[in-house]
Amino acid sequence: MSVGKSEVREPRRARPSIAIVGSGFSGIGVAIGLRRAGFTDLTVFEKADGPGGVWRDNTYPGAACDAPSHLYSYSFEPKPDWSRRFAEQPEILDYLRHCATEYGLLPHFRFGAEVVHAEYRPGGRWRVHTRDGASQDFDLLIAACGQLSNPAVPGLPGLDTFAGKVFHSARWDHDHDLKGARIAVVGNGASAIQFVPLIAPEAADLTVFQLEAHWISRKPDRVYPRWRRALNRRLPLVQKASRLGIFLWFELLLNPALVTPRGRRLLSAHIRAMCGFALRSVRNRDLRDRLRPDYEPGCKRILTSSEYYATLNRPNVHVVDQPITEVTPDGVRTADGAHHRADTIIWATGFRSQDFVAPMRVTGLHGTELNAAWKDGARAYLGLAVSGFPNFFLMYGPNTNVGSGSIVHMLESQIAYIVQAARLLAGGVTSLEVRADVLDRFDADAQRRLSTSVWNRGGCDSWYLDADRRNTSNWPGYMTGYRRRTRRLSPSDYHLEAGRGTS
Template identity: 70%
Template sequence: MRRRDVSIAIVGSGFSGIGLAIRLKQAGFTDITVFEKADDLGGVWRDNTYPGAACDAPSHLYSYSFEPKHDWSRRFAEQPEILAYLRHCAAKYDINPHIRFGTEVVEARYAPGQWTLRTDDGAQHRFHLLVAACGQLSNPARPPIPGLDAFPGPAFHSAEWNHDLDFTGRHVAVIGNGASAIQFVPIIAPKTASLTVFQLEAHWISPKPDRVYPAWRKRLNQRIPLLSKLSRLGVFVWFEALLNPVLINSRRWRPILSPHVRALCHAALRQVKDRRLRERLTPDYEVGCKRILTSSDYYTALQLPHVHLQTTPVTEVASDALLTADGRSHRTDTIILATGFRSQDFVAPMRVIGRHGLDLNTVWKDGARAYLGMTVPNFPNFFLMYGPNTNVGSGSIVHMLESQITYIVQAARFLATGPAALDVRENTLEAFDAETQHRLARSVWNTGGCDSWYLDTEHRNTNNWPGSMTEYRRRTRHLNPNDYTVLPAS
């Protein structure tokens, strides 16, 4: 029986924050505040509005299990539809009244039994439990290229798209060739006078089996919900049983399954007719070392006569050109940065101060670590969502988030019985982190010969989960109080 009300702060209103708020309300908690620095919810699906923005996980899996959407318009949903889905969920479960829009948390400081949050308007707010639902892909990364800040023409990150810009007749430079670039390049390329992609490193790209769902299929899904559930299950099994073993187990399954995945990617590459271009697009590292991208039109766009691929690093930005390390000058009047995100900034720019005045950024100076990706010693009643080592190289992050939601709701229930605070034990984290890094050491992410955003500057894998989504669900199903020290109120 609940003996006290627990006040809960959630920072961020993407899939993590909205999903957690819904489940907390369903569990009977009412004192919930979601802090959102923007004027709308949605996280990455609010911010990434570039042309062609879409999910690379099938729609039926990239959605909450407790709120299935049976009428997705296509197999791989695009950004507007995903954002509309999140807005629908927030409205249906009456989460919007709990969200403080336009309010950024700049600091969170722990005192016995409570967290004090300071927001950008100078106000302070106190809560029993704090959840950072900021995600790994919320802070755009910008390369430190000399002259970039002084470039006189349009220059923007793909996550901050300039929708007022007409690309007709422009000479566009795209720096980067990852998941965002392969989506927007095919759309804007036909409009430009010239488009040059400055490739940082080649990616393995598989065909994207996308399709629009016909009206009869959507009606059938709505009348027989089991059909979309079976679709969700089928995609889940594909990731868990076939693709994930290629990534996490080098000895057993990778030699068997990896050639098949590689063959799929090579089949896509064969549409590139020019042999020299095809060679530059072929990775020199093992398939899966970086996230395998999906596209059925990127290679087509690169073969347009006015589209060019450059593999020499950009060294300087001039007023009307990009200069590369080989001394060449590449005319441009528009720059698009498709350079990804600062994936190790799990809580930035928020400053988090725990017990004994410990700053989380200082604690993580040698690499971010958290038990089950969620809790850190000396930061009681503080939980992360999509934290260290919870990213999946294949599958849907929403499945991982729902596992974390279950765990955090249990923590809130435990605190409601009377304890002031839960502080994860140091030895609990040490054992978990040692196991995680040991397992990652044999994964393709660590051994595949590439340098990805999964690895920090010391080549420590701080982002990825070393097992299956099923294993993570099992390990987060029950909160074990013995993993924590129960702290008094004072």
């Protein structure tokens, strides 16, 4: 008799008890990995009423992934019938819901349970406190909060006087009718270039307040025909080959161009030509000049859209690159003194990417809070473990983002590593804390390698860098290099304490 995906692959282990905070790609993925390894005492805390993370929250018009669908999915759960090359939000959310159901996670979810504080207790236990006042103890705590979960909203003077509607793109107000509206879109990054082309035709007037120009290329998107989806189902090797080809494109061509000086020169020439071709679709020469970045290509993530530049040719669409100084009751005022009327403000200002676990407080050994430990910048061994915080691991933690490719590959590496940690705890280890010298060496090496990357040397401000211009986000090498580093958890990298017998 065959075993369904919802069944565990190894003998069931009641211990350790495991808390996972967050139910996006990270939280669902690590829960599946742990269940497949036989761990059944899992609780996934989710503050919302359903799983999905950023793909549950970001429902703005045109929301879609900018990594190809076949790569932006778990390798152990391919989806042969992706409708298009770059999947849109509803389809990605359906995929995550499918994975949660298919692998038996639904009984492990606690929805509407926001974790406000987690504190380490003597004996290797974490006490997790939720906003409703409840608390529960666990042997292992995994923060799967994601880097892009807390919207960033500027604190502009006069915002409380605005008489119109205000919302962030990640909290889209679908009840607000944009037909005939005078809209101020503050920001011009990845979300704005997706939704602006879709809302501009109905708006009476739409002004994009450009915070900084971006390198934007055409998006090579396409709908997959029915025959291709049928072929993927009948011959899974076809889809695997497609996934491998996409992975090698990012890994062998784009990643070296981001992290090596010679690669940077080659990337710069290629991207300038590719994005320059797309920019020529803007008819106004002065506007073209204002849309052309003055920093090195790749310093910020290169954006893709085949509609954004064409939308800027519309007579009701304007681009302002003067900073906003204040919000008025009926619009916004910029540094040049101009007043721009608006009845709707949409923040397209991204996320607080440096707040890896916020708003949750995490307190480790000796009452040390994680924010205090990170006062000089977030850092974690392999992006996973922090000294002074035993039995605590991060998913998508510091320096595990990729400048090109799919974060899902990095997540699967982290899942395999955390499963090994859980096995140590199941085998009698009560406390597992990364050594401070191991973390220091790793961090120093990562920062040294990042110092010559385009992200650090490309001349731009980006969410990759913290307030001190320290790169706390990106992995300084190949995705395969990260997979190799995380393939085996070395006990010698950790302070181990034993005490409990095997469950």
